[in-house]
Amino acid sequence: MVQLSQILEGLKGSVEGAVVSSETFRGQDVIRVEASTIVDVMTYLRDNCSFDMLTDLTAVDYLGREKRFEMVYILYSFEHNQRLHIKAELADGEKIATIEGVWKAANWLEREVYDLLGIHFEGHSDLRRILLWDGYEGHPLRKDFPLKGIPQKTTYR
Numbered sequence: 180m181v182q183l184s185q186i187l188e189g190l191k192g193s194v195e196g197a198v199v200s201s202e203t204f205r206g207q208d209v210i211r212v213e214a215s216t217i218v219d220v221m222t223y224l225r226d227n228c229s230f231d232m233l234t235d236l237t238a239v240d241y242l243g244r245e246k247r248f249e250m251v252y253i254l255y256s257f258e259h260n261q262r263l264h265i266k267a268e269l270a271d272g273e274k275i276a277t278i279e280g281v282w283k284a285a286n287w288l289e290r291e292v293y294d295l296l297g298i299h300f301e302g303h304s305d306l307r308r309i310l311l312w313d314g315y316e317g318h319p320l321r322k323d324f325p326l327k328g329i330p331q332k333t334t335y336r
Contacts, residue, residue: 180259180260180261181228181229181256181259181261183201183203183208183210186208186210186224186228186263187201187210189223189227189228190210190220190223190224193219193223193227194216194219194220194223196213196216197212197213197216197219197220198210198211198212199211199212199213207262207264208261208262208263208264209263209264209265209266210263210264210265210266211265211266211267211268212265212266212267213267214250214267214268214269214273214275215276217250217252217265217267217275217276217278218276218277218278218280218281220265221252221254221265221278221281221282222281224254224263224265225281225282228256228263229256229257229258229259230254230255230256230261230263231255231256231257231258232254232255232256232257232282232284233252233253233254233255233278233281233282233284233285233288234253234254234255234262235251235252235253235288236250236251236252236253236278236285236288236289236292237250237251237288237291237292238250238251238269238292238296238298239251240296240320240321240322241322242321242322242323244268245270246268246269246270246273247269247270247271248268248269248270248271248273248296248298249266249267249268249269250266250267250268250269250275250292250298251264251265251266252264252265252266252267252278253265269298274298274299274300274301275298275299275300275301276300276301276302277289277300277301277302277303277304277306279303279304280302286303286304286305287309289303289306290303290305290306290307290308290309291309291310293306293307293308293309294308294309294310294311294318295310295311295318295319295320296318296320296321297318297321314331314332315331316329316331317329
């Protein structure tokens with residue numbers, strides 16, 4: 180098992196200004212990073228810390244915060260049987276770089292976040308809706324999305 184302190188030390192030495200904070204909660208290690216460094220952070224964790232699998236990628240909407248969204252990446256190391264959560268805050272309308280160059284699995288996960296929360300991933304190879312149809316207005320997982328939804332214009336083929 181790689182200790183969180185070792186990961187942080189290496190990350191701080193390799194990706195300048197990346198680490199914002201870290202914590203361990205109920206046995207789960209969390210590292211908060213600057214959104215602008217996400218590709219470098221993920222590449223470092225894959226190549227130097229044996230986190231070889233992107234288990235999940237999602238976002239949380241904290242309506243009312245200055246940085247409204249929090250990207251959450253969950254990594255797994257087969258070698259150490261260990262999980263690591265990486266979090267990065269984003270303001271509404273702020274973009275974050277895609278990590279599909281680090282893990283191909285990020286492709287569909289990022290599309291889902293884009294579709295349901297409206298977060299844009301710079302450099303994504305195919306950023307389009309994945310669950311809702313083209314032309315759908317709004318992003319239903321945002322906290323300010325109306326409970327009854329938004330009336331949609333439907334078209335039939």
